[in-house]
Amino acid sequence: MSDLLERLRGRGWRMTAQRRVVAEVLAGDHVHLTADEVHARAVAKLPEISRATVYNTLGELVTLGEVLEVSTDKRAKRYDPNAHRPHHHLVCAQCGAIRDVHPTGNPMADLPDSERFGFTVSDVEVTYRGTCPNCAKA
Amino acid sequence: MSDLLERLRGRGWRMTAQRRVVAEVLAGDHVHLTADEVHARAVAKLPEISRATVYNTLGELVTLGEVLEVSTDKRAKRYDPNAHRPHHHLVCAQCGAIRDVHPTGNPMADLPDSERFGFTVSDVEVTYRGTCPNCAKA
DNA sequence: GACTTTAGTTGGACAAAGTCCAGTATAGCT
DNA sequence: AGCTATACTGGACTTTGTCCAACTAAAGTC
Structure with a gap:
């Protein structure tokens, strides 16, 4: 650090x-x-x-x-603080717990020009939502 | 409606x-x-x-x-209000303008089991960020 | 090591977004 | 028309974040 x-x-x-x-x-x-x-x-x-x-x-x-x-x-x-390793997030809808995840695939490539409306796209953020094991139990 | x-x-x-x-x-x-x-x-x-x-x-x-x-x-x-047509968002980092977009590909499938940490994943939200044509001009 | 410059810090006031609650009104049933 | 559970109101309150003028101290210079 x-x-x-x-x-x-x-x-x-x-x-x-x-x-x-x-x-x-x-x-x-x-x-x-x-x-x-x-x-x-x-x-x-x-x-x-x-x-x-x-x-x-x-x-x-x-x-x-x-x-x-x-x-x-x-x-x-x-x-x-994990800014230098690109990653996305998985969030528990109930308790708010967050985990870093590394999906396969490149979402950036999934946005065709026709869907960019003239924007210069510089960044993607992917958030998965669900229920964590702990909250699932309760 | x-x-x-x-x-x-x-x-x-x-x-x-x-x-x-x-x-x-x-x-x-x-x-x-x-x-x-x-x-x-x-x-x-x-x-x-x-x-x-x-x-x-x-x-x-x-x-x-x-x-x-x-x-x-x-x-x-x-x-x-567009809840029934699945879509994602493209946001201008400067002025905050938002457009609905429909990327190809299925980000849900891009999260392998090994990256789910026991969560039940129910939803993905993809946000593209960039600069809209208007703000790019200024 | 003291001096100076200028960036950084403080704390309190303010603002924006959202929640809560006790009292009141009303939709839908009969 | 009357009843009752549900919904609405408005104001106080909370949380999150921003702003600013006065003060403090880091880093360079001698």
Whole structure:
């Protein structure tokens, strides 16, 4: 993860305690956090960090392409640090659990020109929905 | 569209002026409205209708499968009355414009069992992102 | 190591989207 | 026409996110 920090410094990022903490939180094993969850964990490591800073930092990381914003239809956006391995998501409609998945096939190729309406298409996001084993039991 | 109302009545829906108005708004040619936009148009036809009712009604329509909830990553959810023809979406990252698209291929078949983690997968949503002709010009 | 510059942070106010609830109205049945 | 469960209302509340002016500190320079 410190390579992330290196990369960012290389791009002119000023290295601050706050940014380091946010990066550390995302690097942890709990992926797909909401902004508020990131904030909560960041506060645990650096009590004075403000919500605004967490939002700013997440926004910057997304802009720089280091983190993905995932909007499953739950209320809050979630942040996925796994930005460099392309993947899609499988979401439990009941509990909201999210898993990364790697479907075969290339959905990009499945959109013929006649269906592009003059858009320049740069990205596809595929979300599978269903019920996770846990919720299926209940 | 009145067939929609018929269908709903068949399912035990009580027919009220408010619900009729919401259904009419969705039947109009402006697809992909936000809840607030639906409310605004509903008010034009029935001034006393409340926001809560619009939210309730939209939620019921979604539950009944008559309307789709689309969460592009704009702030508000959008409601797509085109629920009976399966389709996906193409979104302009700049202005948020949405078009319905019909890709070839079947993304459902592209998720091997080994990638399902025990989930029962019932639905796929594909969102293409890009820049629309209008925004490309500017 | 102190100084300066300028990017970054803070916290509180604000805004937008959505939910909840107690009280009231009304559709559909008889 | 009257009854009753269902639906509607409007306002308070919550959640998620944005904005801004004042303050702080990172990194470069000497």
